[in-house]
Amino acid sequence: MARTRAIWINRRILRILIVRDLKVRYSDSVLGFAWTLLDPLLLTLVYWFVFGVIVSRGATNEQPYILWLLTGILPFQWTAHVLGDSGRLLGNDAKLVTSSSLPREIWVLRSVSSRFIEFLFTLPITVVFVLFFMIFPPKSGPVGVTWWLVILPLAFAVQFLFNVGLALTLAPLCMLYPDVHRVVKVFTTLYRYLSPVIYGLGLLTEVLDRNDLPDSLLWVYALNPLVGILNTYHAVLFPDNTSDVAALLALSALLSALIFVIGWWLFRRLEPRVLKEL
Amino acid sequence: MDAPTAVDTSGSSAPPTASADTVDAPVAIEAHKLGIKFRRNRIRNRRLSDLFKEEKGKAKSEFWALRNVSFQITQGESVGIIGANGQGKSTLLKLVAGTLIPDEGWVRLVGGVAPLVNISGGFKADLTVRDNLHIVGGLHGMLRDEVEERFDDIINFAEVGDFVDTPFRHLSSGMRTRVAFSLITSLNEPTVIIDETLSVGDRSFKRKAYERLDTMLAGGKTLFLVSHSERQLQRLCTRGIYLRRGRVQADGDIGEVLAQYNVDREMEGHPGWKGERKKARRERRQRRREAERLAAGGLLPVSDDLDEEGEDLPETSGTPEART
Numbered sequence: 383m384a385r386t387r388a389i390w391i392n393r394r395i396l397r398i399l400i401v402r403d404l405k406v407r408y409s410d411s412v413l414g415f416a417w418t419l420l421d422p423l424l425l426t427l428v429y430w431f432v433f434g435v436i437v438s439r440g441a442t443n444e445q446p447y448i449l450w451l452l453t454g455i456l457p458f459q460w461t462a463h464v465l466g467d468s469g470r471l472l473g474n475d476a477k478l479v480t481s482s483s484l485p486r487e488i489w490v491l492r493s494v495s496s497r498f499i500e501f502l503f504t505l506p507i508t509v510v511f512v513l514f515f516m517i518f519p520p521k522s523g524p525v526g527v528t529w530w531l532v533i534l535p536l537a538f539a540v541q542f543l544f545n546v547g548l549a550l551t552l553a554p555l556c557m558l559y560p561d562v563h564r565v566v567k568v569f570t571t572l573y574r575y576l577s578p579v580i581y582g583l584g585l586l587t588e589v590l591d592r593n594d595l596p597d598s599l600l601w602v603y604a605l606n607p608l609v610g611i612l613n614t615y616h617a618v619l620f621p622d623n624t625s626d627v628a629a630l631l632a633l634s635a636l637l638s639a640l641i642f643v644i645g646w647w648l649f650r651r652l653e654p655r656v657l658k659e660l
Numbered sequence: 661m662d663a664p665t666a667v668d669t670s671g672s673s674a675p676p677t678a679s680a681d682t683v684d685a686p687v688a689i690e691a692h693k694l695g696i697k698f699r700r701n702r703i704r705n706r707r708l709s710d711l712f713k714e715e716k717g718k719a720k721s722e723f724w725a726l727r728n729v730s731f732q733i734t735q736g737e738s739v740g741i742i743g744a745n746g747q748g749k750s751t752l753l754k755l756v757a758g759t760l761i762p763d764e765g766w767v768r769l770v771g772g773v774a775p776l777v778n779i780s781g782g783f784k785a786d787l788t789v790r791d792n793l794h795i796v797g798g799l800h801g802m803l804r805d806e807v808e809e810r811f812d813d814i815i816n817f818a819e820v821g822d823f824v825d826t827p828f829r830h831l832s833s834g835m836r837t838r839v840a841f842s843l844i845t846s847l848n849e850p851t852v853i854i855d856e857t858l859s860v861g862d863r864s865f866k867r868k869a870y871e872r873l874d875t876m877l878a879g880g881k882t883l884f885l886v887s888h889s890e891r892q893l894q895r896l897c898t899r900g901i902y903l904r905r906g907r908v909q910a911d912g913d914i915g916e917v918l919a920q921y922n923v924d925r926e927m928e929g930h931p932g933w934k935g936e937r938k939k940a941r942r943e944r945r946q947r948r949r950e951a952e953r954l955a956a957g958g959l960l961p962v963s964d965d966l967d968e969e970g971e972d973l974p975e976t977s978g979t980p981e982a983r984t
Contacts, residue, residue: 398798406786477781483758654761658698
């Protein structure tokens with residue numbers, strides 16, 4: 383508890399660090415802030431081209447597919463960035479970390495928070511696309527926003543908790559065992575396909591039915607906390623392609639809390655050893 | 661005294677709070693049976709299962725960099741840490757600054773600390789001097805208004821008035837350390853921690869830097885200094901703590917502790933500082949004679965710098981320098 387209080391006392395410093403992150407990120411390139419928008423937009427276009435045009439797997443489900451991708455990829459990038467950061471968030475700023483006695487969890491929170499803000503900055507892309515499809519309805523039917531929009535903040539909170547838990551677990555492990563960082567890198571790519579980013583739970587249910595498998599397998603799939611979270615994001619625009627939004631989000635919240643507790647414990651435990659390595 | 665629990669192996673050093681329990685004895689830094697161990701080889705924990713084992717029993721590759729180190733420093737004291745290379749000086753300093761967590765014992769600091777330890781660490785090369793001052797000042801606990809208020813002083817002291825909006829990386833390395841020194845010494849913390857010789861720019865700035873440290877000391881700040889320079893130690897400190905093989909060998913008046921250290925060094929076959937200084941003086945004299953000879957031949961001007969002792973240390977009044 384003393385730790386939590388120390389972090390709370392230093393929240394002002396956390397804010398300064400986040401501002402610094404954002405300043406640094408946009409200070410040295412010509413396009414600066416535009417990259418925050420361009421990066422995920424280009425990535426989405428690549429996925430849209432591969433899975434929407436070439437494989438055209440979105441032909442029947444999840445239309446318009448580009449919107450489906452946006453609601454999945456943008457939040458997934460948040461977690462992906464946090465995973466990428468976790469390997470170096472203590473090592474990269476070693477000088478800074480070792481020049482102050484701030485509670486070291488601050489460095490984790492800083493990474494997750496600044497990536498969150500970056501994610502928020504990318505949301506206008508989705509808004510623009512939604513508005514576009516509202517004005518020019520696609521052939522597949524009109525696009526509209528459902529009431530799930532209201533619990534969006536809750537989904538953000540759950541994903542935040544999940545990300546903090548992941549980073550708390552991985553940051554010290556990556557410092558002590560450099561191999562972990564490599565595994566994490568590969569896993570992040572795999573994780574994109576394990577999570578409902580390019581496809582939806584509606585499709586999964588269909589696949590299960592077609593193969594005469596019990597629907598309960600879906601709950602095994604949902605042991606990945608991102609499933610419930612991304613499912614909620616999708617539900618805002620695609621109520622037909624998602625399922626059990628509230629129940630799955632609750633499960634995600636529970637799992638995220640569990641990961642957070644493990645991360646918190648592990649971080650405290652490994653902290654002295656990590657500091658010796660810096 | 662409820663803050664730290666004694667001999668806490670998890671090494672939590674309890675967030676320093678300026679609580680009321682220090683009114684009668686104004687302690688600034690207190691260390692109790694402090695100990696920390698490192699691995700001798702660079703091979704890290706090889707197995708994941710090590711994570712869940714206590715680090716006991718397999719002590720072969722480990723050594724205690726510090727052990728059983730206890731001391732109490734009252735507010736306003738200036739303490740120098742003395743010892744040869746690798747005897748745990750810097751480690752002790754890191755433990756006091758809270759950037760390492762002890763394996764044994766605890767250390768407690770009352771109030772914050774202004775660490776003059778890798779001072780330009782927090783500065784980002786891509787940001788301007790102004791942004792950096794705000795951010796690093798903030799990291800060390802300065803409020804926005806405080807930075808604003810002291811901004812001009814910091815810039816003037818560092819002599820970088822024309823570079824306020826220049827990216828930090830375009831500054832010369834001397835300027836960078838000057839800015840960092842100027843900022844850190846503007847922190848309003850009761851304790852100042854200094855690692856090794858202050859390499860802050862040229863002579864004139866060095867003089868200014870020492871003057872500032874003097875002012876801070878006169879203002880009642882606590883100083884905790886690690887140095888190899890006998891002159892610097894004598895100049896700034898009143899008390900010395902002599903570390904040898906990770907243990908406190910002596911603790912007392914700086915002159916006496918230094919004398920003991922020198923005796924130990926001689927006995928171990930190393931030339932003590934006195935010897936080194938004699939040698940240095942001899943060499944300087946030689947160089948000077950050489951220069952004079954060359955000058956006589958019209959080759960080089962005589963530098964009046966050469967015979968001045970301790971070139972990197974400005975003399976100011978009131979130093980206990982009459983030892984030679």
